[in-house]
Amino acid sequence: MTDSDRPILIAPSLLSCDFARIGEEVARVEAGGADWLHVDVMDGHFVPNLTIGPPIVKAIHAAARIPLDVHLMISEPVRYAEAFVDAGAHVLTFHWEVTGAAGTGAAIEAIRATGVPAVGISVNPDTPVEPLEPFLDSLDLILVMSVFPGFGGQKFIPEVLTKVRRLREMGFEGLIEMDGGVAPATIADCAAAGTDAFVAGSAIFGSEDVAATMKEMRRLAAEGRQTAAI
Numbered sequence: 001m002t003d004s005d006r007p008i009l010i011a012p013s014l015l016s017c018d019f020a021r022i023g024e025e026v027a028r029v030e031a032g033g034a035d036w037l038h039v040d041v042m043d044g045h046f047v048p049n050l051t052i053g054p055p056i057v058k059a060i061h062a063a064a065r066i067p068l069d070v071h072l073m074i075s076e077p078v079r080y081a082e083a084f085v086d087a088g089a090h091v092l093t094f095h096w097e098v099t100g101a102a103g104t105g106a107a108i109e110a111i112r113a114t115g116v117p118a119v120g121i122s123v124n125p126d127t128p129v130e131p132l133e134p135f136l137d138s139l140d141l142i143l144v145m146s147v148f149p150g151f152g153g154q155k156f157i158p159e160v161l162t163k164v165r166r167l168r169e170m171g172f173e174g175l176i177e178m179d180g181g182v183a184p185a186t187i188a189d190c191a192a193a194g195t196d197a198f199v200a201g202s203a204i205f206g207s208e209d210v211a212a213t214m215k216e217m218r219r220l221a222a223e224g225r226q227t228a229a230i
């Protein structure tokens with residue numbers, strides 16, 4: 001895939017939305033041009049925070065028209081994968097820190113067996129990407145965390161950009177997603193490094209006009225990618 005063929009996917013993280021009005025929040029970002037809805041699942045064990053489970057994901061899916069990008073920050077992703085896929089996950093991403101070199105192949109296989117359209121793996125900011133090499137051909141997406149998982153509204157860690165470049169050098173052709181502190185000020189660098197999918201919670205839901213913010217982020221991502229290609 002050449003740079004010009006690569007998508008620019010804007011994925012608002014519902015972690016920063018008004019949960020009391022979640023259906024309206026979904027409609028608001030869809031109308032504003034979102035490509036995916038990013039859903040953060042936390043278990044209070046892998047990360048020190050608790051969010052939502054399959055019933056709420058099902059409710060979001062019922063309200064949504066665009067794909068659900070489900071980010072599992074949980075210690076037992078395989079145990080719960082089917083429940084999240086039944087609830088409507090389109091992309092299901094688990095963490096390398098949970099499965100490691102010994103368990104990742106089996107986890108990918110088990111999650112693939114659920115019939116989910118896309119299987120992803122995520123790496124924390126301090127996790128290298130080289131150990132992912134044996135699994136690159138069996139992954140649809142790699143989510144590079146640009147904050148330590150657990151909370152929205154944290155500051156972008158720019159050092160992770162080298163891992164996006166490294167994954168492209170290693171020949172990964174699938175989607176690369178960045179999550180954490182992605183905003184108008186940081187998105188161009190993410191795109192220039194080789195990112196396709198951009199998760200943003202506080203930058204989108206914290207803005208006055210979600211449509212204008214997403215449009216501006218898309219423009220800056222395209223510009224960043226083009227600058228990198230010159």
Ligand SMILES: O=C(CO)[C@H](O)[C@H](O)COP(=O)(O)O
Pocket residue numbers: 013015016038040071073147148149150151152153154179180181182199200201202203
């Ligand atoms: O996975 C996450 C946190 O663990 C969230 O997706 C992420 O933090 C998005 O929020 P923000 O854009 O505000 O950083």
Ligand SMILES: [Fe+2]
Pocket residue numbers: 013038039040071179199
């Ligand atoms: Fe996330």
